[in-house]
Amino acid sequence: MNIFDIVQEIEKVDPEVYDRLNPRRAAIKNITSFGSKVAVAALPFALGTMFKRAYGQSSSSVVDVLNYALTLEHLEAAFYTQGLATSNLVPAANSTYLGLIKRDEVAHVKFLQTVISSLNATPVSAATYDFTGGNNKGNGPFKDVFSNYATFLAVAQVFEDTGVRAYKGQAGNLLGNQTVLTAALSIHAVEARHASAIRQLRFNLNQSSTTKPYIVSTASLGNDTGVAAANGNYAGEENVTQGGVNLVTALNVSAAVATASFDEPLTKDQVLALVAGSFIVS
């Protein structure tokens, strides 16, 4: 297909394509002289770069999002796999319950590997993990994660809530991408179901009498787990302003209701800082 045909086709749906490709309207027409100076073989590459600049999303950025998601799914899958394989940790009455979560995390790993491979990219491998959060020393803040069921479930809750925040933080990078965004949102919803389920389990087992299925923050502290080591995982959940609307003042509701009604995102950098060099051995 001729490059001018492509641009003209796009112009039919996006009249500002010329502005987008080059801030000076219609300067794209200089492409004639540009093209004559570039080998024909180089055109697809030049075109790809041009559209990437124009629309801010390329297949490589989509793969980055997917591999980041896979990194977190590997972590979760390994966590539940190891926990369920540890004798005398998970009571028999809860093994099916937690087994469902493990099943989903393992399925997410396989799904993301398949999608990434289908995009002709390489899925990231599983890493080495230290679920005490001690970066392979085994002496992190959650030393008894595989010997104390309450600690195991507390870490599970933090992982699930953080996973929800991580997917949410990537949605904008997949804007308008029907296939990949929809899949990411669909995993995001399942992680939220898991987070809710772990929270209910902890409440029902009397491990935490204040834990609700949703994150109930105060005006100043996002973390509602009572585990201070996880403050960073909940940083920002105390936000009560959505789309410029301060829910507490505009709707006259409590910070508890306002914060529980909306989950907040985390950036990739924030999430990796929370897990790399602690849970993911570096």
Place this chain on the structure above:
Amino acid sequence: MKTDINPITGNVNMARRSFLRYAGAGVATAAVVGVTACHKDRIVVDPGGSSDIGSGDIGILNYAYALEQLEAAFYTQVVSSPYSGMSSVELTYMTDIRDHEIVHREFFKAALGAKAIMSLTPDFSKIDFGSRQQVLATAKAFEDLGVQAYDGAGYLIKDANYLLIAGKIVSVEARHAALISNLISFGSFVPDDQIDSNGLNKSATIAQVLPTANAFLKTKVTAQAFNYNG
């Protein structure tokens, strides 16, 4: 609501500027189909008792607003007339969910301002609010529907800020969905009717969701720009 906090100022040009953002040229055909409905934001209020969500991002936000209105009205009634045998923990959960859905509803109402669809009149005549089984089954249907609706409409949103708002809400709806499923049967938080073999929650189109919602609404909601005319 205060217009000075209305975050929705997006004029048509701004919406268009962010319209085309995707990875591959193959998606361009989807945009060609969608763009014909994207010329302006329309709010059509039918005097006969139906309401069209409009087009573009405003349409999607109104779609969410419609579903939140339905959920808020439902839980308001659940809390005001608790089913027989509702435990104190269950009452707390129902009250929490009611409060969240009201916040969602009022947030969209404030955010949409003059572009908001009308207040919808629910029709819960088929629900026996005294029956735990019926109330929880309906709650599950509404929560699952909400999750599928947000997940299915996410890609239609052109403004990243609106997409993030939708993302912030859908995970809370998913938390509700898991909670309600667990109240029906503990351990059913990822039920087979909602989760596929890849571990993905199912998603649904606007044309799939609105008929279900309309079954519980006196005011029928349509979405002409999204292929649902009622």
